[in-house]
Amino acid sequence: MDTIVATRNGRVRGTTDDGVSVFLGIPYAAPPFGANRLRPPQPPASWTGVRDATVLGPEPPQPQFGPDPTGLLYDPAVPGEECLNLNVHTPDPGASGLPVMVWSPGGSFQFSSGGSYDGSRFARDGVVCVTINWRTGADGFLYLGEDDDGANLGLLDQIAALTWVRDNIAAFGGDPDRVTVFGESAGAMCIGILLSMPRAEGLFRRAVLQSGAAHHVIPADAATRIGARLAEVLGVPPTRAAIAEVPVERLLEAQARINAEVLTSPDPARWSAEVVASTMPFHPVIDGEVVPAVPIDRIVAGAGADVDVLVGTNSDDWRMFVVLGGLMDSVTDEALAGPVEVYGSQSMAAFGLPAESALPAYRAAHPGGTAGDLLAAVETDWWVRLPAVRLADAHAPSPAGTFMYEFAWPSPAFGGQLGACHALEIPFVFDTLDRGREQMLGGALGEDPPQQLADAMHAAWVAFARDGDPGWPRYDLARRATMRFDVTSSVIDDPYARERDLWAGVR
Template sequence: MTSQHTDHVANTPLARPAQGLGPVVEAPCGPVRGVWREVTTAEPKSRFSRSAAFYGVPYAEAPTGIHRFMAPVPRFPWSEELDATQPGASPQQNSMCGTTAVPEAVVPGEDVLNLNVFTPAPGQEDSDLPVLVWIHGGGFETGTPSSPWYDGAAFNRDGVVTVSVSYRLAFNGFGYVEGSNAPVNRGLLDQIMALRWVRDNISSFGGDPDRVTLAGYGAGAASVMSLLTSPLAQGLFSRAVCQSGAPTTMPLELARERADRTADLAGTSADLAGWRELSDEEIDSATAELAEDVPLLGADPVAVVREAITGTTPLPTTFGPVHGDEVLPVEVEQALASGAGAQVPLLTGATSHEAVFLGFLLSGPGGGPSTAELLREAGADEQTVSRVEERFAELAGDDPALLGAVVSHGRCQLPLARSLRARSGAGSSATWVYDFAWRSQRTGFASHWLDLPFVFDCLAEPGAAAAIGDHCPQDLATAMHADWVSFISGQDPSWAPWQPGGTGRVYGATADTVVEEGAPLALAEALLDTRQG
């Protein structure tokens, strides 16, 4: 290995760059040069021992100038060899290091509509390997596709081509812009454009365009749910994975109101010309002020708990997917109930404790009423209180954590259960549900993002080890990663498909178990039934 490779993004504990020139792929988009890596975790029985990484491959024109705040425009094919050995520019231009557990590097630049391809078979069009297209999370505000946690080396080792996608965020991606040919949902249109790029180019990288699984985490999972129902995305993927995310959309009128308010704060007109007069920094400043009017939590703990147990939690983001346009004609849940995406098998679930930190924010330094008392004040009967305490028995004695688990359950698992019931009622393809219950040695919780290094089988990545603890359970990562590889490859999971009132798989429930059968959505379904009753 040359010295210049030692600090290269392609150099990870799972993959070491090889000496010499990397592979060149002649794709419909144009010639692309990447980096060869040796997969350090490959064994004699592994399908592949090498992974080629291609970073920052543009799938659309840079969203600047006449393309700013407009629908994405396909990138015109190039003839000169593209150097794809370094990550492309990221829409996230403000470092989130220190505020998010997932490593999120900022790469300066304006050519942000790009993607990364990891493949064990570059240039081998007859390989027909299954493809994972990954949509990163970050609340539609932050995140990048080039986090080391999203490196596709382990999936490559096991015969899966991996693509991670960059898309416009925050106001650039989702704010209402009067006069644009895409007033809202530009971020979703970016993702759809990337899927079209995959359809047209992935065979040149060894992938099968007819075996594409669209997967995402958090906001990425909400994006997957949205695209599952979008008429513009039909036929672009054959399977879907949603991790720790539920449908999150706002009506067109609310999007317009928030844009008007942002324009007032920025001192500009709420139309295409007005927005183009402002720099991204000026828009970011105005949206930061707007965010103060859209708090993550309300001030009244009883009201927050009531929202959590009734499924009426307000939108958790300032900007995000909007229903009422050609991308999302109706709410996702309504579309699922009408059969949208019915032909696509779905694997979905969440971590047990998700945004558990919310409970500490609500409780404050001086504490307050117990979670049981808040539940009763919010209208819960004794059976509901008992169900909550039973579901989160491992948090007994830590009341702020229990409160946080209840609140985040109402923002993730409950709307997920409601959506899956709608999907089931439409006679859709099978759905498999899981719960990630293993608790970090650092925090004691199975919180949001914790399952990512297990799915990507990258526990050795320094950031993952620092967040998880000193003794990472490789057997759990091996099992979870294998389940994802199997599903992406077109096989049905080894546990029963979910039906209302049904069961699913639980990962790492105790120190002695890797997987077991459980009922990940039992509490959510009970709350839905109580409300309907």
Template sequence: MSAVPPPISPVHEESLLVGTAHGQVRGTWERDVAVFRGIPYAAAPVGARRFRAPEPPEPWEGVRDALAFGPTAPKRPYSPPLDRLLPDPEVDGDDWLNLNVWTPSPAAAGLPVLVWIHGGSLLHGSSSVPLYDGTAFARDGVVLVSVNYRLGIEGFGVFPDAPANRGLLDQLAALTWVRDNIAAFGGDPDLVTVCGESAGAISIAALLAAPRAAGLFRRAVLQSGAPNALPPDTARRTTELIAKRLGVPATAAALAAVDPEALLAAQTEVTAGGSPLTGGNSFQIVVDGDLLPRDPLAALLDGAASEVDLLMGSNSEEYRLWFVPSGLTERLSRTGLRLALLKFGVPRATARTYRANRPGATPGELLGALATDLLLRVPLNRVADARVGAPGSTRLYEFGWPSPVLGLGACHALEIGFVFDALDRPDAVALAGRDAPQELADAMHTAWVRFAATGDPGWPVWDASRPVMGFGPGAPALVHAPRDDELGGWAPYRKTH
């Protein structure tokens, strides 16, 4: 197994030019790292291309400046109070389908590549979020690529007259661009790791199950997102509610004629009030019979992408990002908890186990712990179990360092600043405070660099002993079968645990 590549000392050319398949781009040196921003990987999805699958960008003559982040897909900021915790920059323009590259030097060769797919419930986010700065990865010998893709109804609305999963097709087009162009930036197209958090991880799970994505990446990292997709008839409901609110048919042709701001306003109204844990109207990846022939969880359990190395995990208290700022941890009553347990189909014995392991927990905290495991830890463990002995390795982690900010604890998205070694970024400080442990960021970032470079982040592969690397609350430590008494209470595990 090869060693992690050492940091590269770049030669600072006066003009930083790189040739791509569509034309030359000019980047810039920042903190001894070469950075290229806003490179189009597909044509602007507007006009006649709206609601279509992505198409190649038009080649350009001369040199295109790649000095600033490209336009972001149409979206609205997170609703209060999450808007204070999750900055979501907007960049005007139509060329939403763009990406950014951080590299030690375009003169390098054969470097591992990490492609970052952002989260945001398929409604929010972009590659221009400050926390996703790829400097630390490039400093440590990894080419970091971050990607924009279509969001909301533009990317995931379900229509009878347009292809489904357009945002996922965008991600596929970006990975194809990486395969065809990344060598010019010093990367190895055969050493690509795709990495994402939340909706980004859910997208990657779908790509793992998509035959068309085979061969575009060698490794994958799923942070706080598990395989999930809906049949078209179910996924279509959000699109139909938006069309009804606007008084038009639920077709791509009809909605393309609606004023974009009115469409975005209707989308925001229809999807307001829900969360990934509590539900509500949302956009989801669709089992469309084309890009995604079958449910991605079922496909992975049956051996899809068994040759791909996987690193998967979640945070100990994912739910606190949604429950704490909204007051649900304190507001939920025992009656509300009972109704929620019925809705989720949680066995009584399972609920008793969680309650016994958390003396003093409020009903909201118990519901959050149960929902977190149902939606994340249970399916990720099932995928890991199914891959024991597969050609590709499987490793699991859990992030457990508790943020002191607002009592958020080890909440959703908190680990990103540690993975990117960017604890000084304002958006990392917003979630983690100013005294987050740098040594934990060092350990976590190093593990991700090692995984991208070698496939081994530094702990054993998943087997019957169920090893999980815990990042916090103290020093990183390997734990075997953590909280397996809780995991064994869920239906998929009752016969075997």
């Protein structure tokens, strides 16, 4: 059945089926092409008549996944210029005061596909769920120095989407004063930054950060060098106007070349230790305006204190990258203990750890583990676990609530090598186990994933969005209560004491 809703820019036609109304591809900003190329998001144009919102809108410029025999990735890959759009799932456009959840997808700051996620089960359970696209790669995070007025466009896109939600979500039954942002990986890292951003104040009341926190930003000088190198590869002056004239496909090719150069660089100082360790040359930069300072430092100082926070990680987050990257069986103890100049991200030194003390500590914590197991544990801690713990520690004294979780159910895929890997929790959070491979990490679920775990996680996320309480004790610095989700879930106190001690003093 068709359903029509009036937004501030015009009416949209969606579909209603089995008690859920769906509106797809609604623009929240003007197409970032032509005069808007590599510029901050502009308001969308209004329209007359009724706009069709029954098919997914385009995605922002990004590399294509290509064939994925693993079934781990899912992307509808819709082409087109009107790519700053969002999708709305609502139980009742005629309702009022419903909690709202806005999903920011992950993708290593290279991909963004709000259409890859199905919010219908949130709508089934009384939540208006919005999934968004935002610009990634050089399109979203090119930076050319202190006079550059186009920094962090991917973050500004998310601000524009949240502004659209504030102004329009009541027409879909939602409460603009009860918005929860939630995201995974790069999406969660963006939310950690939004918690610290003056421009985001007042746009959301709660935040869920899945395997990402408030740490992964790069210094302005390093981002400037990356931008200059991109212009050099393109053969154009290092100005935003000149780079904006470059065709999209050529820009993506140059972006891929920069990515490869960072991954294989024998000289970490050329890019900065942050860039080499993260392997992401295009991601949020401390430009002094959009991102005023290191986000976690601002949160320690009180930013985001009025926002309820739910933050957590998966037990084996980075095993997926170690396994799929072919490192699980090839990395050696010598590589882990070696200098960063030789072994790059396989070295503990790349993450700031002194190998002479850290390697024995990781061996003791993972008895019988291979060098690949230890590398996966180190990368999990550096990328997501310690940032999550430090965000929870920083936010815990705030008047708003702080909650922590860990997802521990191991994937049966790849002979069990993946463990409870990165993004595996998403189908459980969205309660979409039945969609199989037509979702992110669907191919890692196996034949009979535990529905009771999806019931528990999905209900916790709904409860948090509705009431600010996911159903277990708040995280505080005395107890550090953490819900560990598995087939049988339980609250564990201070599960990361060893990691906190080991990484003390390492940024």
